[in-house]
Structures are given as C-alpha cells and as structure tokens.
Amino acid sequence: MKVLYLTGYKAFEFGIFKNDHEAVKYIKKAIEQRLLPMVEDGLEWVIxxxxxxxxLWGAEVVFALQEEYDQLKLGVLTPYLKQEESWNETNQEYYRSIVARADFVDSIFHKPYEGPQQLKIKNKYMVHKSDAMLIIFEDEKDGSAKYPYQEALKKAENQSYPIYQVNFDDLQMAAEESTWSEE
Structure with missing residues (x-):
C-alpha cells in the first residue's frame, strides 16, 4: 500500500470545538495506533x-511520524479553493499551519465552493487516488464521514480496497490505554 486516504468525523460532529480538548489526544492516539503498522510496512502517502x-488531527500524527519515518508524506487535496474562508480565525490559522507543513497541496476544483456536487466528487476522487482508507466512523452514528465511507465500500466491491475503521470502542480503548500509561 502506497497511498492511504485518512478521513472521519469533523470536529463538531464529535462535539469538539477546540483542538486542546482532552478527547483530541485520544483520537490522535487511535489514529497513530492504526497508522504505525502501515508506515512500518512502507506506507508512503497519507492524503x-x-x-x-x-x-487535520491525523495530519498532526503524520507530522509526528515523519520525524522517524522520512518516507512518509502528507498530501492535502482540498475539494475547492479557499475552503477555510468561512471558518473562524483560530481554525483558519490551524488549517494554514497544517497546509504549510504538507508535502503536497492542491485543490480538486480550482475555483471556490459552488455546490455539494464538489464534495461528492471529492469523495470519489480521494477514494480513487488511494489504495486504502483509514476512517473514524461508526455505522450507527450519522455524519459527514458516511459519504466517503459509502464511496470506499463501492470501490471495495470491485477491487481490493481495505477500509480500516476506527469506531467509538476503539477511541474508548485508546483513552483507557492513555490513562493507564499516565498512572
């Protein structure tokens, strides 16, 4: 596997509104636990x-792993130009700090937002351009992550396309492991 598409719930879908929220470190821990064996096995790109x-939390995990695994790269493929424009200043700064450190940045549509079809095409594009998916998604919990997940399931019907799913039990386990290691 050379290219992994990393996605999942948006911050507000977790009920998280600040990047220093306690739960963020457990989400990152769960992402790292899934990414590390793939990186050790030669994963080259996370998109x-x-x-x-x-x-974006996953991007931070990639940056941390890059300190030890210099073959690992981060690609940011935005659905359209200026996607961060309507975000608050704190989120814009955070986003720009991630994009500034990415190894590759481009937009699928080289124009601003025009409609939801751009997001639908983005999901297809990201799945098509990757060899596997790592997604934080719970089948029973609705959210924006269901759209790339459905696209991944379609691809997996016709070819080998592993979908590595992190669910809420996995996040709970990452939180408990972190708590044990702090004691």
Whole structure:
C-alpha cells in the first residue's frame, strides 16, 4: 500500500470545538495506533481533504511520524479553493499551519465552493487516488464521514480496497490505554 486516504468525523460532529480538548489526544492516539503498522510496512502517502477534525488531527500524527519515518508524506487535496474562508480565525490559522507543513497541496476544483456536487466528487476522487482508507466512523452514528465511507465500500466491491475503521470502542480503548500509561 502506497497511498492511504485518512478521513472521519469533523470536529463538531464529535462535539469538539477546540483542538486542546482532552478527547483530541485520544483520537490522535487511535489514529497513530492504526497508522504505525502501515508506515512500518512502507506506507508512503497519507492524503486528506483538509477538513477540521479527524483529517487535520491525523495530519498532526503524520507530522509526528515523519520525524522517524522520512518516507512518509502528507498530501492535502482540498475539494475547492479557499475552503477555510468561512471558518473562524483560530481554525483558519490551524488549517494554514497544517497546509504549510504538507508535502503536497492542491485543490480538486480550482475555483471556490459552488455546490455539494464538489464534495461528492471529492469523495470519489480521494477514494480513487488511494489504495486504502483509514476512517473514524461508526455505522450507527450519522455524519459527514458516511459519504466517503459509502464511496470506499463501492470501490471495495470491485477491487481490493481495505477500509480500516476506527469506531467509538476503539477511541474508548485508546483513552483507557492513555490513562493507564499516565498512572
């Protein structure tokens, strides 16, 4: 596997509105636990679309892993130009700090937001450009992550496309492991 599409719930879908929220470190821990064996096995690229939440926290995990694994790269493929424009200043600064450190940045549509079809095409594009998906998603909990997940399931019907799913039990386990290691 060379390219992994990392996605999942947006920050507000977790009920998280600040990046220093306690739960963020457990989400990052769960992402790292799934990413590390893939990186050790030769994963070269993690691609994200730059959404607040799972994707940007995952980017931070990639940056941390790059300190030890210099073959690992981060690609940010935004669905359209200026996706961060309507975000508050804190989120814009956070987003720009991630994009500034990414190894590759581009937009699928080289124009600003025009409609939801751009997001639908983004999901297809990201799945098509990757060899596997790592997604924080719970089948029973609705949210924006269901759209790339459904796209991944379609691809997996016709070819090998592993979908590595992190659910809320996995997040709970990461939190408990972190708590034990702090004691």
């Amino acid at each position: 994200i679309s730059g959404q607040l939440g799972t994707e």
